[in-house]
Amino acid sequence: MNIMGRADDKVLEGILKTMLTIRLFEERVAEMAARKEVRCPVHLYVGQEAIASAVCANLNREDYVFSTHRSHGHYIAKQGDLNSLMAEIHGKEAGCSKGYGGSMHVVDVNAGFMGSSAIVAGTIPIAAGAALTSFLTKNNSVVSVAFFGDGATDEGVFYETVNFAALYKLPILFVCENNLFSTHLPDFKRQSNTKVYERVKNFKIRTRRINGNDPIKIYNASKWLIERIKRGEGPALLECMTYRWLAHVGHMEDLDVGHRKKEDVEFWKKKCPIKFLKRVLFRRGKISERQYEDMKKGVEAEIERAVSFAQQSPLPLAKTEKAAF
Amino acid sequence: MRMLSYSCAINEAFHQIMESDERVFQIGVGVNTPWYVGNTLTGLLDRFGERRMIDTPVSECGITGISIGAALTGLRPILTFPRMDFMYYAMDQIFNHAAIYNFSLGGHAPVPLVIRAIINRGGEQAAQHSQALQAFFMHAPGFKVVMPSNAYDAKGMLMAAVKQDDPLIFIEDRWLYEQESDVPQQGYTVPLTGAKVVSEGKDATIVASSYMVEEAKKAVESLRERQVQVELIDLRAVKPIDHGTVLASVRKTGRLLVVDGGWETGGIAAEVGFLVANLGFQDLKAPIERIALPDSPAPASCLLEKAYYPTSQTIVEKVLQLISNH
Ligand SMILES: Cc1ncc(C[n+]2csc(CCOP(=O)(O)OP(=O)(O)O)c2C)c(N)n1
Numbered sequence: 001m002n003i004m005g006r007a008d009d010k011v012l013e014g015i016l017k018t019m020l021t022i023r024l025f026e027e028r029v030a031e032m033a034a035r036k037e038v039r040c041p042v043h044l045y046v047g048q049e050a051i052a053s054a055v056c057a058n059l060n061r062e063d064y065v066f067s068t069h070r071s072h073g074h075y076i077a078k079q080g081d082l083n084s085l086m087a088e089i090h091g092k093e094a095g096c097s098k099g100y101g102g103s104m105h106v107v108d109v110n111a112g113f114m115g116s117s118a119i120v121a122g123t124i125p126i127a128a129g130a131a132l133t134s135f136l137t138k139n140n141s142v143v144s145v146a147f148f149g150d151g152a153t154d155e156g157v158f159y160e161t162v163n164f165a166a167l168y169k170l171p172i173l174f175v176c177e178n179n180l181f182s183t184h185l186p187d188f189k190r191q192s193n194t195k196v197y198e199r200v201k202n203f204k205i206r207t208r209r210i211n212g213n214d215p216i217k218i219y220n221a222s223k224w225l226i227e228r229i230k231r232g233e234g235p236a237l238l239e240c241m242t243y244r245w246l247a248h249v250g251h252m253e254d255l256d257v258g259h260r261k262k263e264d265v266e267f268w269k270k271k272c273p274i275k276f277l278k279r280v281l282f283r284r285g286k287i288s289e290r291q292y293e294d295m296k297k298g299v300e301a302e303i304e305r306a307v308s309f310a311q312q313s314p315l316p317l318a319k320t321e322k323a324a325f
Numbered sequence: 326m327r328m329l330s331y332s333c334a335i336n337e338a339f340h341q342i343m344e345s346d347e348r349v350f351q352i353g354v355g356v357n358t359p360w361y362v363g364n365t366l367t368g369l370l371d372r373f374g375e376r377r378m379i380d381t382p383v384s385e386c387g388i389t390g391i392s393i394g395a396a397l398t399g400l401r402p403i404l405t406f407p408r409m410d411f412m413y414y415a416m417d418q419i420f421n422h423a424a425i426y427n428f429s430l431g432g433h434a435p436v437p438l439v440i441r442a443i444i445n446r447g448g449e450q451a452a453q454h455s456q457a458l459q460a461f462f463m464h465a466p467g468f469k470v471v472m473p474s475n476a477y478d479a480k481g482m483l484m485a486a487v488k489q490d491d492p493l494i495f496i497e498d499r500w501l502y503e504q505e506s507d508v509p510q511q512g513y514t515v516p517l518t519g520a521k522v523v524s525e526g527k528d529a530t531i532v533a534s535s536y537m538v539e540e541a542k543k544a545v546e547s548l549r550e551r552q553v554q555v556e557l558i559d560l561r562a563v564k565p566i567d568h569g570t571v572l573a574s575v576r577k578t579g580r581l582l583v584v585d586g587g588w589e590t591g592g593i594a595a596e597v598g599f600l601v602a603n604l605g606f607q608d609l610k611a612p613i614e615r616i617a618l619p620d621s622p623a624p625a626s627c628l629l630e631k632a633y634y635p636t637s638q639t640i641v642e643k644v645l646q647l648i649s650n651h
Contacts, residue, residue, distance in 0.1 A: 040625055091449055091626035102451045102625035116453045118453040128384035154382035155414065182383055184358045190382035248360075259358075276460070316624075318632035 012214035030251035040102035045073035047245035048271035051075035054218035080108035086306035094313035151182030169234035189211030243268035353405035389418035424467025429441035453624035462512035474538035481515030543637035579610035
């Protein structure tokens with residue numbers, strides 16, 4: 001596949017800001033989870049920010065995004081409301097799901113973020129259903145994006161969905177965030193062929209495996225694919241190779257339980273997508289250290305506003321004994 | 326006395342089962358990590374190796390069918406679902422195959438499969454990480470369904486389950502894992518049918534199962550302080566249900582409260598309530614009552630969660646009502 005064009009520097013600046021927002025948001029959530037101010041389980045996206053940020057930089061508000069248990073990054077990248085996300089994670093009434101869902105069940109329909117599920121691969125067919133709506137009523141002008149991990153490709157429903165989408169040439173982009181693990185199990189202990197794009201290629205759709213920590217490559221590749229998807233050329237799969245820095249769930253690292261090697265974590269931390277893009281933009285003279293610091297301060301302030309918003313919102317109460325829920 | 330926790334009793338049962346029966350192996354998502362199964366499978370990987378401790382891809386439907394096939398051809402798989410919520414993907418293999426295979430094939434193809442189904446809820450985990458699906462397995466024909474409420478029964482019922490030839494659903498609740506009882510080290514079995522009278526009383530009967538037995542026990546204690554004598558029955562097996570024990574108790578007390586950790590509609594209470602209304606009608610002094618989860622998915626937020634799950638206090642109040650009104 002020929003990936004053409006060079007990402008506009010303004011777009012890259014936007015992606016940098018999105019990644020930074022996700023990173024700082026997740027670090028803040030981790031802090032609060034450690035202090036038990038956040039009680040629901042949180043699956044943090046630290047290290048994987050490039051994928052959601054760069055893919056969603058190609059999307060309009062009307063385009064759909066569907067997500068997983070590791071939902072915050074996708075929600076933020078699709079421009080979901082930050083305050084309601086933070087409030088949801090706190091289990092508050094002002095949360096995007098009114099406190100009924102917590103971190104794994106978030107939604108912002110106005111932003112085209114159509115929900116997340118805690119069941120592995122759960123939203124993949126649902127994303128294809130949204131693509132079916134676009135195919136039937138919108139002439140494919142709206143694309144549906146399903147984000148999911150490599151673990152989701154263990155499930156049969158993933159292949160059923162890819163086949164159906166390929167058969168009807170549905171406008172859907174499957175984005176597999178391959179972080180090499182499904183909770184404690186590495187890919188090679190679960191998959192006879194660990195290359196997701198190779199397995200899916202046989203459904204006769206466009207597939208590509210790329211560096212998931214390089215936001216520029218991801219942006220270009222997804223742009224190219226989405227343009228073709230919207231032309232009615234059918235679905236595509238983008239497999240982004242990455243790594244999560246923190247534990248599968250929670251604020252700790254998984255190192256303590258022996259699931260991963262410290263060297264691996266260190267290795268991947270050196271490939272930080274934020275540092276990478278910052279460096280590129282510095283080199284191109286597009287952003288100065290000062291501007292970066294200002295951006296960071298702005299993002300921090302936005303996150304602190306979200307935290308206060310969440311803290312000030314009341315906890316939802318069960319209304320009456322019987323019809324409480 | 327040898328006090329052992331529920332989860333350790335399960336672990337001990339597995340060590341003994343796997344040591345004595347080479348046909349037995351474990352399979353499921355996360356069987357080799359405490360992250361999924363607590364300490365119930367500790368030490369088994371080291372002892373029996375990966376061939377008998379198969380930690381699988383996230384492929385619930387496939388691995389269930391695979392377990393059925395192995396059971397059909399001479400092995401004794403123990404298939405674990407670390408959460409009942411993850412069983413839905415496998416429902417076709419569970420209900421259309423495991424439950425029916427032998428029946429539809431004229432009894433030529435028994436499926437000695439033990440399915441461990443773990444209830445794991447609370448902690449704001451929300452609707453897809455909290456479900457208690459016993460009613461599904463009671464409803465569809467083809468399974469024995471047990472829900473041991475204490476460490477002693479857990480070990481004994483597990484050892485019995487592996488020795489018999491029918492598909493069986495063994496339901497555990499993580500909230501019971503710390504529960505302790507006197508558990509003999511030697512292997513033993515507990516029958517897979519038959520309820521147990523936990524405490525005797527004359528004023529009302531509570532029928533409970535699994536974790537709700539713990540809550541009910543606390544309620545019985547606190548009611549005793551108020552001079553209310555409650556007979557508590559632990560169903561142990563929710564399919565088949567031991568009619569005799571329940572009916573005999575209601576004959577004595579005339580009042581029935583069924584406590585179920587699953588949803589209200591079509592649950593254990595509906596079944597036990599029908600049984601008593603049908604066969605024990607003349608013994609009833611008051612309408613049958615039930616405590617179960619509201620007909621709603623589990624909410625995340627802490628106060629909602631607190632209101633969602635019944636406790637011993639809910640039981641006490643309900644029994645007092647049951648007694649005072651009639
Ligand atoms: C049907 C189902 N089975 C098992 C689980 C337990 N589980 C939660 S997340 C997860 C791993 C998912 O790995 P992957 O899809 O690669 O996403 P990642 O966590 O790496 O982002 C598993 C197995 C689940 N949530 N749903």
